[in-house]
Amino acid sequence: MSNIRRVGTMTAAVEDYLKTIFLLSTRGEPVTTGALARELHVSSPSVSAMMKRLSDGHLVDRGTGVHLTEQGVREALRVVRRHRLLETFLAQSLGMSWDEVHVEAELLEHALSERLEARIDAALGHPTRDPHGDPIPPAAGAHDESWGRPLAGTPSGSRFRVERVSDRDSAALRYLGEKGIRPGFVLEVGDQEPYGGSFMVRLGGEQIALGQVLTHLVFGTIIEEES
Amino acid sequence: MSNIRRVGTMTAAVEDYLKTIFLLSTRGEPVTTGALARELHVSSPSVSAMMKRLSDGHLVDRGTGVHLTEQGVREALRVVRRHRLLETFLAQSLGMSWDEVHVEAELLEHALSERLEARIDAALGHPTRDPHGDPIPPAAGAHDESWGRPLAGTPSGSRFRVERVSDRDSAALRYLGEKGIRPGFVLEVGDQEPYGGSFMVRLGGEQIALGQVLTHLVFGTIIEEES
């Protein structure tokens, strides 16, 4: 009856699996039973069972690890699009902070009709990035999910433009947001303090010390010095 | 895993059953297995099974028909509140027409967190009526769900203020909306054409003929002539 399913076999669970497979693989991480179980907070037998279902439904192929089929990618992109559009909407139109929107979007993404998706997209002026800098897949056409390089390991003295910040860790997001580290801002990279200490960066005259964990959540590019 | 459930036993299905029981009973209709099956588009054994579960969970009592317990009413009101807040939001903030919002809200109502509910409520300025004139239950405190009287049977010559329009029939809503029949407007009631013909009303100088079905979807009060 009035369930949260849409076309054919697309349930909230299937959508979350597809999305997670997509994100893991575009991050270059191996897509294994274990990785999916960890990521989705389910047991590995649950993942095994779901992979069987997705495979039967021609949404994934199984060789070494799991790979989305063309149709699987298409469905995954639809979910990712809804997720990121919703995050953008919640932040922009309802004033939610960037560390709150992910959890909300995680639920709403499964209940968003195509019509409402189009309305939100239009109301926002067809945005291409969500509040964390994640690219929003277009309704139709190609999508580029490249991550740039992590802030970790950036050589001292370079200038680093922040492009994306991982939205997984809400507390870290809040912390980074307070420090002003958001997509679009440029950091002057300083030294890594010895023995796994803080990573020093400068933003608008302010000196900021970032713990190891944080430098692996911030992605962007090194700006070539225009001499 | 990331399911659409919230506290304890509250699933989308349970929420829809509670809401439907609440609406049937406040409309004064008998709340029977058959009525619920019809209303929710499920078989009667499905309803029987769910009534057993709700009864075990102390959400309903079963004597002649089904009755919500105090806790059942509380939960039902929470769902109705979310539904109507969402309808109001979709209409007001996203420009959806009043015949589109019900279907959307039917899905979203199960995925709305308390936090987001509060945001939407605040953004709208704590509205008390949804686009169809249905009262929005407050987050806490008493709620009045009275329906007024149907337009059908209103004596010729009286003035009738439209207060609520049933949101069940989308096509009828669109039609009524085009004619300008919305909550807040006052109709001058004319004659019922013979043999089950149209019901004639006048709105802002315009003569409108309403079919039988429509006059049972419009509710309001007769205005006492201020002489």
Place this chain on the structure above:
DNA sequence: CGGATGAATTAGACATGTCTAACATCCGGC
């Protein structure tokens, strides 16, 4: 009073999605 009718429940099945416990398999190190 007995049968037809209709409403509700019971019985039994299935799909989805999860779990734990047990088993299989692979791979690196010795």
Place this chain on the structure above:
DNA sequence: GCCGGATGTTAGACATGTCTAATTCATCCG
């Protein structure tokens, strides 16, 4: 070449929510 540990799958169970078919039960009518 075998062995232990990690990784993954199978087996079996359970909760939720739905269905169809069969049964029960009350009621109404002749």
